[in-house]
Amino acid sequence: MTPTALPATSGVGFKPEHFAAILEAGFDGFLEVHAENYMGAGGPPHAMLGRLREDHALSIHGVGLSIGGAGPLDRDHLARLRTLCDRYAPESFSEHLAWSTHDGDFLNDLLPLPYTQETLRRVVAHVDQTQDALGRKMLLENPATYVTFAESDVPETEFLAEIARRAGCGLLLDVNNVFVSATNHGFSADAYLAAFPLDFVGEIHLGGHDAQEDDAGAPLLIDAHGAPVADPVWTLYERVLARTGPIASLIEWDNDVPDWSTLAAEAKRADALMAGAARRRAA
Amino acid sequence: MPARTVNAALAGSLLAALSIVSASAAEDKMAGKEKCYGVAMKGQNDCAAGPGTTCAGTSKVDYQGNAWKAVAKGTCTTMKTPKGMGSLEPIKM
Amino acid sequence: MSAATETAFGAALRDPGRGAPAHLAPSSGRRPERRFSVYRNNVAVSLMGALATRFPAARRIVGEAFFDELARAYVAQHPPRSPLMMMYGDDFPEFVAQAPGLDEVSYLADITRLEAARTRAYHAADADPLPASAFAALDGALDEVRLALHPSVEVVRSGHPLVTIWAMNSGEAELGPIADWSPQDALVCRPELDVFVRRLPDGGAAFLVALAGGATLADAAGRAAQEARSFDLTENLIGLIGGGLVVAIRPSQQGDAP
Numbered sequence: 001m002t003p004t005a006l007p008a009t010s011g012v013g014f015k016p017e018h019f020a021a022i023l024e025a026g027f028d029g030f031l032e033v034h035a036e037n038y039m040g041a042g043g044p045p046h047a048m049l050g051r052l053r054e055d056h057a058l059s060i061h062g063v064g065l066s067i068g069g070a071g072p073l074d075r076d077h078l079a080r081l082r083t084l085c086d087r088y089a090p091e092s093f094s095e096h097l098a099w100s101t102h103d104g105d106f107l108n109d110l111l112p113l114p115y116t117q118e119t120l121r122r123v124v125a126h127v128d129q130t131q132d133a134l135g136r137k138m139l140l141e142n143p144a145t146y147v148t149f150a151e152s153d154v155p156e157t158e159f160l161a162e163i164a165r166r167a168g169c170g171l172l173l174d175v176n177n178v179f180v181s182a183t184n185h186g187f188s189a190d191a192y193l194a195a196f197p198l199d200f201v202g203e204i205h206l207g208g209h210d211a212q213e214d215d216a217g218a219p220l221l222i223d224a225h226g227a228p229v230a231d232p233v234w235t236l237y238e239r240v241l242a243r244t245g246p247i248a249s250l251i252e253w254d255n256d257v258p259d260w261s262t263l264a265a266e267a268k269r270a271d272a273l274m275a276g277a278a279r280r281r282a283a
Numbered sequence: 284m285p286a287r288t289v290n291a292a293l294a295g296s297l298l299a300a301l302s303i304v305s306a307s308a309a310e311d312k313m314a315g316k317e318k319c320y321g322v323a324m325k326g327q328n329d330c331a332a333g334p335g336t337t338c339a340g341t342s343k344v345d346y347q348g349n350a351w352k353a354v355a356k357g358t359c360t361t362m363k364t365p366k367g368m369g370s371l372e373p374i375k376m
Numbered sequence: 377m378s379a380a381t382e383t384a385f386g387a388a389l390r391d392p393g394r395g396a397p398a399h400l401a402p403s404s405g406r407r408p409e410r411r412f413s414v415y416r417n418n419v420a421v422s423l424m425g426a427l428a429t430r431f432p433a434a435r436r437i438v439g440e441a442f443f444d445e446l447a448r449a450y451v452a453q454h455p456p457r458s459p460l461m462m463m464y465g466d467d468f469p470e471f472v473a474q475a476p477g478l479d480e481v482s483y484l485a486d487i488t489r490l491e492a493a494r495t496r497a498y499h500a501a502d503a504d505p506l507p508a509s510a511f512a513a514l515d516g517a518l519d520e521v522r523l524a525l526h527p528s529v530e531v532v533r534s535g536h537p538l539v540t541i542w543a544m545n546s547g548e549a550e551l552g553p554i555a556d557w558s559p560q561d562a563l564v565c566r567p568e569l570d571v572f573v574r575r576l577p578d579g580g581a582a583f584l585v586a587l588a589g590g591a592t593l594a595d596a597a598g599r600a601a602q603e604a605r606s607f608d609l610t611e612n613l614i615g616l617i618g619g620g621l622v623v624a625i626r627p628s629q630q631g632d633a634p
Contacts, residue, residue, distance in 0.1 A: 016323030037326030039460055040499025041527070044320050044569045047502075051320075063330040064459025070379040077459060096330065102386040106456040108426070109418040110330060111389075114381060114399075146411040148401040149381070184411070185403040215407035222414055225329070254329045289594050293518040293609070297511060300613035304508045307618060320569050324498050327426045327461035 004092040004139060004170055004202030006030050006248035007057050008274065010267035013252045019048050021260035029267055030057035030091065032250050036064045039080050049088065058090040059203065059250070064106065067126045067140070068113040069099035078133040085134050092203060092248070094139035094172045095130070097123065097160065114149035115159040127167035139170040139202045144177035144209075144223035146184055156181075161197035171197065174205035175237045176229065176252075180221040189236055198244050206237060206270060207252035226255035229266060234273070241277035249274065389416050390452070423451040426461045427468060431491045433545040434472070434484055446475060462499055466492055483536035490542050490573065493530040493564040497571045500528035505567045505620030514625065519594035523587050523616075524624035528566035531581045531588075535559045539575040548573075567620030579607030580615065587616075 011030035014022075022031075031052055038045050038060075052058075065077060085093055098110035113119050131138055142160060154162075164171055173196060182189035208227030214220040229237075229251065241247070251266040384397045396412035424447040428435055435443040450471050456464045469492055472478065473485035503526055514521065532538065539560045543549035561581035563574045576584070579600035586596035600607040616622060 016326065019320060019323065034326060034328045034330065036328035036459055036461065040462060042500060042502035043498050043528075043566060044323055045326070045499070047320055047569055048323070061330065063328050066459075070382045074459070099382065100459065102382050104457055105386070106459045107386065107389060107419050108328075108422045108456065108459075108461065109415055111385065111415060118378070146414040147396070147408055148403050150399050150401045151381070152401065187403075213410075215410045220411060220414070252330075289519045290517065293593060293597070296609040296613055297514070297518065299610045300617060301508050301512055303614050304618035305512075322570060324495065325429050327429055327464070328459070329422070 004059075004248065005057075006059055006091045006203055008246035008248060010270040010274070011057075011059065011248060011250045012263050012267050013061075013250065013254065014049075014052065015253075015257050016044070016048060017257060018260045018263065019052070022052065025260060025264070027056070027264065027267075029271075030059060030248060030250075032059040032061050032252075035060050035062040035081055035084055035093075038084055053088055058088055059092040059094065059248070060084060060088065060090040062093070062095040063110070064100060064108075065095050065130065066099045066101040067095050067130065068097055068111075068119070068123055069101055069126075070122070071101065071103070073126055073129055074101065075133075078130065081130075082134050085136065092139060093134060093136060094141055094203065096141045096143060097163075098143050110143055112143060112145045112147060112149070115152040115154040115156060117154070120154065120159060120162055124163055124166045127163060127169050131167065131169065137169055139172040140164070141172035141174055141205065142177050142181075142196075144174070144180040144221075146220065146222070148185060155195065157192060157195040157197065161200070164197060164200040169200075170202040171200040172203045172205060173198070173201045173240065174207070175240060176205065176207045176209055176233050177223060179230070179233050179236060180209050180223050183219055183221045186218075189232075190239070193236060193240060198240070201244065201247065204237065204240065204247055204249040205252055206233060206249060206266075207254075209233075224255055225252045228262075229269075234269070237270070238273050238277065241273060242280065245281055246274035246278050388412065389419055390455070392416065420448065420451060422461075423456065423464065424448060426464045427451070430465050430495050431468065431488050433491055433542050434487045436545045437481060437484060437487065437541075438478075446472065449475070462495060466496075468492065483534065483538065483541055486532065486534040486536055486538050487542055487545070490532045490538060490562055490564065493532055493562075494571050494573065497528035497530060497564050497566040500526075500566060503527055503623040506617075506622045506625065508617055510625060511617055511622075517627075519592060520627070521593045522590060522626040523593065523622045524626065525584070525588050526565055526567055526621050526623050528564070528571070529584065529588065529621055530564045531576070531584050532562040532564065533559075533581050534561060538562050539573060542573060563615075563619075563621075565619065565621055572619075574615070574619070577608065577611055577615070579604030580612055583607070583612050584616075584621075 210224040469488040561576040582603040583600035
C-alpha cells in the first residue's frame with residue numbers, strides 16, 4: 001500500500017498551452033503540475049487548474065522544497081504547499097531526493113547529495129516534517145545525477161528504501177532518471193531496478209533525455225524533458241510493469257513542449273504497455 | 284469648494300460615466316461572452332534541466348567585461364527615438 | 377549532506393572560475409568538469425530563462441544576446457531568495473536602471489517595470505469587479521467615498537511613451553517610428569483573467585495612485601486635477617468603473633484609509 005490514490009493509468013504534466021485541447025479532445029488520465037507554479041494568489045493558473053480538477057485525478061509535484069538540503073526546510077514554503085494541497089486535495093503529493101536551496105539562495109535545479117547515514121537521517125527528518133506540515137503522506141522521487149560523491153557509502157536504492165521505511169512515505173520511480181544515471185555512472189539499470197523497493201512505488205515518471213559526451217568522450221545523458229521517451233526507457237518501464245502491474249505513469253515533457261496530440265500519444269503508449277502487462281500477469 | 288459643490292460635480296461626472304459604462308456592458312451581454320481563461324503565461328518552475336547544453340552556464344560572469352560586448356540587435360533599431368533611428372550601438376569597452 | 381559539502385558544491389556552481397568540487401566519486405570521471413557543468417548550466421540557464429520568460433519585450437528591444445548578458449549579470453548578483461520563479465526578477469527593473477551601456481534605451485527600465493507588473497497582475501488575488509449598478513445606488517456624501525481597487529491594479533509611470541514602446545515589442549502593435557515622444561503612464565490590471573495594459577489619460581495615474589492609497593474620491597480627483605489641468609473626471613470614472621478596477625465601495629462613515 002503506497003500513499004497515493006492516483007488511478008493506475010497514464011497521466012501527463014499539464015502545460016497551460018494544452019488547456020483548450022484537453023477540454024476539447026478529452027483525456028482519461030491524471031494530470032500533474034509543479035506546485036510552485038500554482039503558488040500565486042489567483043489568476044488563470046488557478047482558474048485552469050480548478051476547471052481541470054473537476055474531471056481529472058491530480059498529482060502535485062514539488063520542485064523547490066530542497067528536502068535533501070543540509071539546512072532546515074523553508075517553513076513558509078511548507079505552508080504554501082499545505083495551502084495548495086488543501087485547496088486541490090490532490091490524489092498525490094511528491095517531491096525530489098535533491099536539494100536546491102543553500103543559505104537562503106535558491107539555485108533552481110535538483111542538485112545531488114551524498115548518500116551516508118548522516119544524510120539519511122536528515123532526509124528522513126525532512127520527509128517527516130513535510131508529511132506533518134501537509135497532514136498527508138508523500139512520494140519521494142529518485143534523481144537523475146551527473147556526478148556522485150566520494151563520501152557516499154549507501155547505494156541509492158537502499159537509501160530510498162530506508163527513507164520509505166523510516167518516514168512511512170512512498171516512492172516515485174522515475175525510469176528515465178534510472179536510465180540517465182545508469183548510463184552516466186556506468187551501472188546496470190536492470191540491476192538498479194532489481195534492487196529498487198517497488199512495493200513503495202506509487203507513481204512512475206517517464207520523460208525524454210538529451211545525449212551528450214563528457215570530457216573523456218563517455219556518454220553523458222541529461223534529464224532534459226524536451227523529447228519523446230527513449231526506446232530503452234520504454235523497455236525498462238515494461239520490465240517494471242511486469243513486476244508491479246499497471247501503476248500511475250506520467251509523461252513529463254517540459255521543454256520544447258509538443259502539441260497536445262503528440263503528448264497524448266505518448267500517454268497512450270504507456271496505457272498500452274500497462275494493458276499488455278495486465279494481460280500477461282492475468283495469464 | 285464647499286462640500287455641496289464638490290458633491291454635485293462628482294455626482295454629475297458619475298452619472299455621465301455610468302450611462303456610458305452601462306450601455307457598453309449591455310452590449311457585452313448581447314454578445315454573450317464566454318468564460319475566458321486569459322492568455323496563459325508560461326509556468327516557470329520546472330524539474331527538468333535547461334536546454335541540453337553544458338556550456339551556457341560556463342561563460343564567465345564579468346559585469347563590466349567581455350560579456351557586455353554582446354551587441355544589442357533588437358527591434359529598437361526600427362523604432363524612432365529622440366536619438367534617432369538605430370539607437371543601440373555596440374558598447375565601447 | 378554536510379553543510380560544508382553543500383557550500384563547496386554551491387560555490388563551484390556559481391563560479392565558473394572554480395573547477396568541479398573536489399569530493400566527487402571516481403564514477404564521475406577523472407575529469408568531471410563537463411558533468412559538473414550540467415548543474416552549472418541548469419542553474420544559470422533556468423534563472424536566465426525565468427527572466428527571459430518574464431521580460432520578453434525588454435529582450436526583444438535589446439536583442440537576445442544582449443539581454444542574456446544582462447540577465448547573467450543580474451543572476452550572479454541577485455540570486456533568487458525564494459523558490460517561486462514567477463516572482464524572480466521583481467527588482468530586475470532597478471538593476472536595469474543602474475546597468476551601464478543602456479543610455480540609448482533609457483526607457484528599458486520602465487519596460488521591465490511594466491513587464492514585472494504584468495506577471496504580478498497575472499498571479500494577483502481574484503476579486504469580482506463591481507458592476508456599474510453598484511455605483512448608481514450611491515447617494516449622499518459622494519465626496520467622502522473611498523474605493524478598493526482590484527488587487528491586480530498597478531500604475532507604471534514613465535517619462536517615455538511606455539505603452540506604445542511596449543505594445544510594439546509585445547506583438548500588440550506594428551513596429552514603426554514613434555513620432556510623438558510624449559510621456560505615457562500605464563495601467564496594468566487583470567479584472568477577470570486577461571491581463572490588460574492601458575495608457576492612462578492625463579492625471580489618471582495620480583488619480584489611481586491616490587485612490588489606491590486610500591484617498592477619498594474627491595481628494596483623488598483633486599490631486600489629479602492639480603497634477604494635470606486637463607484631468608477629466610468623467611473619462612477617468614468610465615475607465616475606473618467600465619474597466620472593472622473597483623471591487624468595493626467604502627462609504628464615508630467607515631473611517632480612515634486602510
